[in-house]
Amino acid sequence: MRVLATCLMAGALVAPAVMADVEDQIEFRQSYWQVVKHEFGDVMAAMLREKRPMDEARFAEAADRVAALAGLAKETFPAGSMSDNSRALAKIWDEPDAFAKELATFEERAGALQVAVASQDKAQIGQAVKAMGGSCKSCHDNFRAE
Numbered sequence: 082m083r084v085l086a087t088c089l090m091a092g093a094l095v096a097p098a099v100m101a102d103v104e105d106q107i108e109f110r111q112s113y114w115q116v117v118k119h120e121f122g123d124v125m126a127a128m129l130r131e132k133r134p135m136d137e138a139r140f141a142e143a144a145d146r147v148a149a150l151a152g153l154a155k156e157t158f159p160a161g162s163m164s165d166n167s168r169a170l171a172k173i174w175d176e177p178d179a180f181a182k183e184l185a186t187f188e189e190r191a192g193a194l195q196v197a198v199a200s201q202d203k204a205q206i207g208q209a210v211k212a213m214g215g216s217c218k219s220c221h222d223n224f225r226a227e
């Protein structure tokens with residue numbers, strides 16, 4: 082009886098801790114994407130659209146950062162990191178091969194973007210930025226709730 086009571090108490094203590102973990106994982110993931118959006122959208126795309134002055138050093142730095150961050154994306158999706166506070170769809174874990182493909186495309190295009198920026202070839206840069214934007218959109222369309 083005493084053992085059972087202890088187990089029940091331990092369970093009661095563990096459950097909220099696990100939930101807090103999930104919320105932490107989601108917060109980390111959403112913060113991760115905010116940083117990616119900052120570097121890719123608020124810096125790179127904004128400079129290309131002349132919404133902020135072009136600063137080539139900062140532009141190249143952003144491409145380096147996105148490339149470095151891309152490899153971290155998969156770690157922001159631990160199994161079970163779902164809640165009402167997250168727009169991540171269950172499909173991410175139910176269809177791991179399809180999701181792994183999106184992640185691989187993201188990493189590949191981040192690498193290509195970095196190479197394009199280093200080349201300083203405007204056409205190549207434009208194409209690489211567009212391809213990267215397509216990767217964001219594809220994953221959001223398929224694996225993120227509205």
Ligand code: HEC
Binds near residue numbers: 112114121169217
């Ligand atoms: C491999 C899939 C995938 C790719 C690629 C991807 N995203 Fe996302 N993104 C997600 C998912 C899933 C969420 C929802 C996360 C959540 O709410 O837990 C998300 C959320 C976001 C958010 C909202 C974060 C918040 O505060 O809730 C932003 C901003 C974002 N992504 C930007 C981008 C940008 C910019 C790119 C491309 C450079 C990109 N994403 C590429 C899957 C992806």
